Amino acid sequence: MSFEPKITLFSCHYASQQSCAEKGKELSQLGFPTSITLVRVPCTGKVQVTTLLQAFEDGADGVYVVGCPVDGCHNVKGSVRAAKRVTAVKKALEELDVESGRIEMFHLPRGLHPEFVAAGIAMDKKIRALGPSPFQS
Amino acid sequence: MIVAERKPMAEIIGMVKDCSKVLVLACRGCVTVCSAGGEREAAALASLIRLGMKKEGKTIQVIEGSLVRQCDKEYIDAIDEWDGQYDAIVSTACGVGVNFIANLRKATIVYPALNTTFFGGSAEQGIWTEQCAGCGNCVLHLTGGLCPVARCAKSLMNGPCGGSVGGRCEINKNTECIWQSIHDRLGSFGNQSQMKAIAPIRDWSTAGHGGPRKTVRDDLTL
Numbered sequence: 012m013s014f015e016p017k018i019t020l021f022s023c024h025y026a027s028q029q030s031c032a033e034k035g036k037e038l039s040q041l042g043f044p045t046s047i048t049l050v051r052v053p054c055t056g057k058v059q060v061t062t063l064l065q066a067f068e069d070g071a072d073g074v075y076v077v078g079c080p081v082d083g084c085h086n087v088k089g090s091v092r093a094a095k096r097v098t099a100v101k102k103a104l105e106e107l108d109v110e111s112g113r114i115e116m117f118h119l120p121r122g123l124h125p126e127f128v129a130a131g132i133a134m135d136k137k138i139r140a141l142g143p144s145p146f147q148s
Numbered sequence: 149m150i151v152a153e154r155k156p157m158a159e160i161i162g163m164v165k166d167c168s169k170v171l172v173l174a175c176r177g178c179v180t181v182c183s184a185g186g187e188r189e190a191a192a193l194a195s196l197i198r199l200g201m202k203k204e205g206k207t208i209q210v211i212e213g214s215l216v217r218q219c220d221k222e223y224i225d226a227i228d229e230w231d232g233q234y235d236a237i238v239s240t241a242c243g244v245g246v247n248f249i250a251n252l253r254k255a256t257i258v259y260p261a262l263n264t265t266f267f268g269g270s271a272e273q274g275i276w277t278e279q280c281a282g283c284g285n286c287v288l289h290l291t292g293g294l295c296p297v298a299r300c301a302k303s304l305m306n307g308p309c310g311g312s313v314g315g316r317c318e319i320n321k322n323t324e325c326i327w328q329s330i331h332d333r334l335g336s337f338g339n340q341s342q343m344k345a346i347a348p349i350r351d352w353s354t355a356g357h358g359g360p361r362k363t364v365r366d367d368l369t370l
Contacts, residue, residue, distance in 0.1 A: 059188070060188075060192045061188070061191045061192050061195055064192060064195035064196065064199065065195060067199060068195060068198060068199060103157065103192075103196055106156055106157035106158060106196075107157055107158075107161075107196065107199060107200045107203060108158075108203075109203065145203045146199050146202045146203055147202075
């Protein structure tokens with residue numbers, strides 16, 4: 012049976028500028044997976060552990076966060092804070108005996124660049140391999 | 149403050165596995181300051197309980213609440229607000245809070261979400277260290293303000309033991325030898341001769357070895 016994953020992406024305003032290019036069409040033209048729902052946030056440092064867990068509660072099979080480079084965050088430490096929260100959720104998933112790879116952190120440069128699309132494709136591939144979320148009732 | 153940390157989720161899920169509705173009850177006291185059991189941590193725990201139960205094929209209703217503190221009767225009384233809405237309370241307070249709920253709510257099932265670890269302080273952001281053992285007979289005036297009961301691995305009163313190397317404890321190299329630090333600190337005040345005073349055999353009855361302790365202030369009781 013085919014599996015169409017639901018993946019939630021939290022991306023900072025700066026790293027996801029590509030989503031706005033060509034009136035929002037450029038991402039799809041570049042092959043950005045349709046399984047991914049993009050939630051833009053002013054800074055990934057504002058994304059709380061509870062926000063990430065809620066995404067799983069809302070039915071996501073996978074979740075990932077895209078923030079600024081570690082040494083180049085627009086808000087200095089925002090993406091580092093986000094990475095730590097992603098790590099905290101990874102540990103919590105392991106405690107629940109769920110694959111920690113269902114959540115990931117990416118640090119990407121701002122602006123138009125292929126890495127943003129590549130990260131989405133990699134995440135889509137990984138979640139398809141892992142299969143449906145064990146939190147689906 | 150009292151420092152604590154969340155129990156493993158498997159242990160918490162094991163507690164609530166037969167419940168259909170629970171109240172995750174945060175404490176806005178010490179455990180909020182040490183980021184173990186405040187409202188934010190309780191919200192994350194509530195989410196993890198829902199996810200964990202869902203993974204087991206069960207559904208559970210989790211409501212969240214918080215009290216100013218869980219170590220005073222007048223605040224515990226506020227639990228009335230959620231009466232009838234839960235099968236059990238999962239408290240994110242320290243062990244004192246869990247005990248207080250058990251003491252005061254005879255018909256309420258209460259589970260601890262945290263392991264209460266020590267009396268400590270925040271050494272730096274995200275790091276807490278034990279500073280006091282609550283032994284009931286403070287000697288800090290003799291030791292430069294540094295506690296050998298809590299911070300010496302052997303709780304020696306006449307240290308150092310002789311096993312430390314380079315100011316590090318022989319039990320754990322990541323721990324400073326507090327007696328070395330006491331010596332250095334007293335020395336900085338020209339007071340290291342105080343180290344030569346022999347501490348007498350200690351009466352540990354104040355440290356809980358005589359059973360649970362109690363403080364009564366006649367000037368405050370009604």
